[in-house]
Amino acid sequence: MKLINNNKTLIALALTTLVSACQSTEKVEVTTAEPIKAVEKVIEEKVVHPPVDEILSQVRNCNDSIIIRSQLLSNQQLDKACALMIEQESYFHELFNTRGKPVKDDGNVALRANVYDSKTDYTKYATQHFDMPTNNGGMYLEGFPSKEGNQAEFVAYEEQSKSSGEWYIRNLKHEYVHYLNGRFNAYGDYCKYLHDDHAGPEYCPKPSPILPHSVWWGEGVGEYVARKNVNDWANKEVTKEFGKYQLSDLFNTSANQNGGGIRIYAWGYYAVRYMMEDQRDAVEEMLVLMREGDNLGYQALVHKWGTSLDADFTKWLKTTLANEKSVEPAESGH
Ligand SMILES: [Zn+2]
Numbered sequence: 001m002k003l004i005n006n007n008k009t010l011i012a013l014a015l016t017t018l019v020s021a022c023q024s025t026e027k028v029e030v031t032t033a034e035p036i037k038a039v040e041k042v043i044e045e046k047v048v049h050p051p052v053d054e055i056l057s058q059v060r061n062c063n064d065s066i067i068i069r070s071q072l073l074s075n076q077q078l079d080k081a082c083a084l085m086i087e088q089e090s091y092f093h094e095l096f097n098t099r100g101k102p103v104k105d106d107g108n109v110a111l112r113a114n115v116y117d118s119k120t121d122y123t124k125y126a127t128q129h130f131d132m133p134t135n136n137g138g139m140y141l142e143g144f145p146s147k148e149g150n151q152a153e154f155v156a157y158e159e160q161s162k163s164s165g166e167w168y169i170r171n172l173k174h175e176y177v178h179y180l181n182g183r184f185n186a187y188g189d190y191c192k193y194l195h196d197d198h199a200g201p202e203y204c205p206k207p208s209p210i211l212p213h214s215v216w217w218g219e220g221v222g223e224y225v226a227r228k229n230v231n232d233w234a235n236k237e238v239t240k241e242f243g244k245y246q247l248s249d250l251f252n253t254s255a256n257q258n259g260g261g262i263r264i265y266a267w268g269y270y271a272v273r274y275m276m277e278d279q280r281d282a283v284e285e286m287l288v289l290m291r292e293g294d295n296l297g298y299q300a301l302v303h304k305w306g307t308s309l310d311a312d313f314t315k316w317l318k319t320t321l322a323n324e325k326s327v328e329p330a331e332s333g334h
Pocket residue numbers: 174175178218219222
């Protein structure tokens with residue numbers, strides 16, 4: 001704490017110095033806002049926080065494949081989070097008929113969930129602890145599944161439900177599905193998947209692979225397995241934008257190009273749900289390729305589908321949006 005306070009003082013001092021320096025020059029109007037921000041950012045990056053083991057000092061082993069490392073979760077919250085992930089694990093295996101068999105070269109036998117006490121703490125520590133951006137609601141870090149000693153992690157935080165006041169782990173189910181999908185449905189590490197994200201900690205090389213990518217599936221399946229057939233937020237957003245995308249457009253969704261939260265998570269949810277409900281044979285054909293890491297084969301398959309499913313998807317979507325009943329607990333976030 002002392003260190004952090006000192007650094008806060010440093011920032012304040014640096015800002016004061018800069019402001020007074022600006023005030024003493026004639027170019028003050030041109031040079032105020034931006035340079036101050038820049039100096040503040042540089043100094044913030046130099047703050048050295050206590051290591052992750054000190055901040056996330058509580059460790060709970062839910063079972064052989066799930067570990068939770070947390071800052072301030074109560075025993076009751078830990079019980080609940082363990083139960084939820086264990087239930088999700090068996091649901092996933094049943095849904096995809098994995099028979100518990102991972103893809104080849106995958107040594108990610110266990111997932112470690114890292115849970116900060118609040119969004120503020122997540123933003124403060126996660127970049128330094130995990131070399132990752134925090135302008136998001138949590139992240140799954142698969143690491144290098146073929147490397148010995150690799151630890152798959154997801155990084156999340158507690159948030160308070162606006163309706164019940166209860167604290168819960170934001171995106172717990174969604175992030176956990178990334179682990180399951182990565183271990184049982186998709187070969188290789190994050191940079192082997194088809195997307196255009198170049199952020200840390202993976203820093204996947206540029207240029208990105210050509211379209212189609214597989215972000216619609218990766219994020220959509222996270223939402224679909226987590227929420228099953230009730231997703232109020234996606235229903236509301238997709239109803240507003242009904243007709244904006246064909247299914248064939250959604251196969252070209254990515255992290256940056258053709259991205260955005262609504263397209264990725266809400267439309268992605270319905271794209272995956274449609275494929276799972278109405279085109280299950282096509283999904284199985286796709287999963288064979290994904291499990292092998294055959295990106296070219298996957299892209300050829302998506303090209304073969306072309307626009308042939310578009311009309312049926314739109315028809316299905318219209319009915320599904322109209323018939324969905326809202327029974328979703330308010331705390332599930334997205
Ligand atoms: Zn995700």
